[in-house]
Amino acid sequence: MADEMRLLLEHADKIDPRIAEDYIKVGGYKGLEKARQMDRKDLIQEVKSSGLRGRGGAGFNAGMKWSFVPPAPVKYVVCNLDEGEPGTYKDRIICEKNAQALLEGMAICGTAIESKQGYIYCRGEYPFVVELLNKAIQSAKAVGALGDFDIEVRMGAGAYVCGEETALIESIEGHRGEPRFKPPFPGVAGLWGVPTVVNNVETFAALPYILSNGAEWYASIGAPKYPGTKVLTLTGDANNTTYFEVPTNYMLRDVIYKLGGGIKNGKKFKAVQVGGTSGAFIPEQNLDTPIDFDSMGTIGAALGSGAVLVLDETRDIVDIVTRISKFFEHESCGKCNPCREGTFRCREIMEKINAGRATEADINNILLLARVMKKAALCGLGQAAPIPITSTIEHFGHEYRRKLLQYA
Amino acid sequence: MANYKDIINGLKDKQGGIIEAFHALQREYNYIPEEAIAEAAQVFGVSQAQAYGVATFYSYLSVEKRGKYIIRMCESAPCHVAGADEVIKAIEKHLGIKVGETTADGKFTLELTECVGQCQATPVITVNSEPVFNVSAAKVPEILSAYK
Numbered sequence: 410m411a412d413e414m415r416l417l418l419e420h421a422d423k424i425d426p427r428i429a430e431d432y433i434k435v436g437g438y439k440g441l442e443k444a445r446q447m448d449r450k451d452l453i454q455e456v457k458s459s460g461l462r463g464r465g466g467a468g469f470n471a472g473m474k475w476s477f478v479p480p481a482p483v484k485y486v487v488c489n490l491d492e493g494e495p496g497t498y499k500d501r502i503i504c505e506k507n508a509q510a511l512l513e514g515m516a517i518c519g520t521a522i523e524s525k526q527g528y529i530y531c532r533g534e535y536p537f538v539v540e541l542l543n544k545a546i547q548s549a550k551a552v553g554a555l556g557d558f559d560i561e562v563r564m565g566a567g568a569y570v571c572g573e574e575t576a577l578i579e580s581i582e583g584h585r586g587e588p589r590f591k592p593p594f595p596g597v598a599g600l601w602g603v604p605t606v607v608n609n610v611e612t613f614a615a616l617p618y619i620l621s622n623g624a625e626w627y628a629s630i631g632a633p634k635y636p637g638t639k640v641l642t643l644t645g646d647a648n649n650t651t652y653f654e655v656p657t658n659y660m661l662r663d664v665i666y667k668l669g670g671g672i673k674n675g676k677k678f679k680a681v682q683v684g685g686t687s688g689a690f691i692p693e694q695n696l697d698t699p700i701d702f703d704s705m706g707t708i709g710a711a712l713g714s715g716a717v718l719v720l721d722e723t724r725d726i727v728d729i730v731t732r733i734s735k736f737f738e739h740e741s742c743g744k745c746n747p748c749r750e751g752t753f754r755c756r757e758i759m760e761k762i763n764a765g766r767a768t769e770a771d772i773n774n775i776l777l778l779a780r781v782m783k784k785a786a787l788c789g790l791g792q793a794a795p796i797p798i799t800s801t802i803e804h805f806g807h808e809y810r811r812k813l814l815q816y817a
Numbered sequence: 818m819a820n821y822k823d824i825i826n827g828l829k830d831k832q833g834g835i836i837e838a839f840h841a842l843q844r845e846y847n848y849i850p851e852e853a854i855a856e857a858a859q860v861f862g863v864s865q866a867q868a869y870g871v872a873t874f875y876s877y878l879s880v881e882k883r884g885k886y887i888i889r890m891c892e893s894a895p896c897h898v899a900g901a902d903e904v905i906k907a908i909e910k911h912l913g914i915k916v917g918e919t920t921a922d923g924k925f926t927l928e929l930t931e932c933v934g935q936c937q938a939t940p941v942i943t944v945n946s947e948p949v950f951n952v953s954a955a956k957v958p959e960i961l962s963a964y965k
Contacts, residue, residue, distance in 0.1 A: 495893035495932035533877040534933045536946050564840055566875030583833035585874040644895040644936040651937050686894055718895055732897045736931055
């Protein structure tokens with residue numbers, strides 16, 4: 410596919426992700442070999458200067474995160490494979506096409522922070538990925554590729570909030586997946602109270618390529634402040650709804666019109682939601698923006714997980730956002746009041762608007778509630794839950810007002 | 818059928834492994850029987866209330882009896898815009914049950930789910946976690962007839 414830049418997915422469908430030897434044949438485990446010969450500090454510095462930033466949505470510099478880990482007798486490396494953000498399946502694709510790169514990346518992190526044990530927390534919707542990963546680990550151990558670094562796969566059970574790193578840790582520990590108060594951050598006190606690095610699948614899987622090709626090389630790909638590639642999943646009303654790996658300076662319009670082949674059935678574009686269900690809805694006039702983390706921020710949106718949901722001109726934005734508000738009510742863990750009550754009220758008001766029973770006062774109320782949730786919710790779930798609502802009131806306010814009582 | 822005590826005790830050395838034990842129980846029974854929650858609490862050193870709290874927190878775990886085949890209809894935004902509502906109605910009509918119910922013969926349970934990460938071919942349902950792609954209301958009878 411023209412314009413794609415395949416790094417993590419270069420050998421997709423040409424190698425068996427379960428077989429370590431297949432991966433070694435295409436240059437696999439060279440990065441780990443190099444990492445093991447480096448001084449720990451230099452290794453962390455190398456990752457830092459590559460500019461690699463978290464691919465789970467928060468965009469934090471990976472090397473920087475590792476550098477916060479204090480000395481301790483036991484430390485853990487945890488991989489977040491809980492991708493619950495609706496419209497996202499990039500981590501599944503990375504595992505199904507290149508699982509060994511994930512294992513190698515985790516072992517590189519283990520080398521950097523002196524950890525001997527890794528955990529992969531895989532969402533409960535992917536039992537077949539758990540099976541694949543267990544085979545991949547077995548194969549890597551059998552050829553000695555991982556050395557004394559061990560990896561165990563744990564399976565979640567259908568809770569979106571477990572994508573939040575402290576909730577994920579709670580879940581591995583066998584508890585309800587409720588987020589913890591921060592600080593302390595997991596880097597200092599994480600899994601079973603010891604220093605723990607939690608990174609996303611895509612972040613780990615990029616590490617082998619950074620180590621074998623050099624930080625400078627990686628830093629030169631894509632957007633300077635968010636370098637590298639990003640795997641996107643295109644859904645909704647585009648012609649070619651599939652996954653793509655692109656450099657991070659790739660334009661959003663090109664994702665939809667070049668790679669995505671434009672809008673289905675000759676219809677016109679209405680909106681695109683980037684980053685999953687907690688992302689902002691973006692109107693036509695903002696499509697000429699690169700997909701990288703910071704550029705998305707300048708248009709009030711977020712790259713998030715890299716999900717791209719396209720809506721054509723016939724779609725009812727208010728109805729879709731009402732559906733999204735039900736999602737957050739269902740997925741709120743209930744620990745903090747701003748989110749538990751807030752997501753409930755958001756859904757209630759959205760249903761009222763959608764049913765044509767609301768007035769302008771309801772719109773003002775939901776905007777006020779959104780501000781409270783953004784400021785007061787304990788974790789990202791409650792903070793981000795109102796974004797689809799506020800971004801559509803901003804850019805598609807006429808669709809809301811059309812449904813208000815006085816216009817009925 | 819494996820004994821629930823054996824299933825739980827087989828995992829007792831796994832630190833924090835109660836969720837793994839619940840998964841193993843569900844693979845055998847499709848739900849977590851009450852006596853198994855008590856046993857798991859004891860084996861993993863938590864109170865029964867805590868074990869029950871875990872079993873009821875996660876939407877893929879169930880403390881109530883379910884059918885042989887658990888159908889989950891994804892209703893997240895990408896499936897929603899692809900027509901998930903019509904598919905739910907068609908499944909309900911075909912099976913004669915509502916969401917959350919089990920057919921009288923104990924064969925099918927119908928549940929709603931959020932995104933199952935198969936958005937390349939929406940709408941998606943899963944049957945015992947196996948995804949079925951590009952489902953339409955018209956295809957529902959044929960799809961379900963494959964499950965004996």
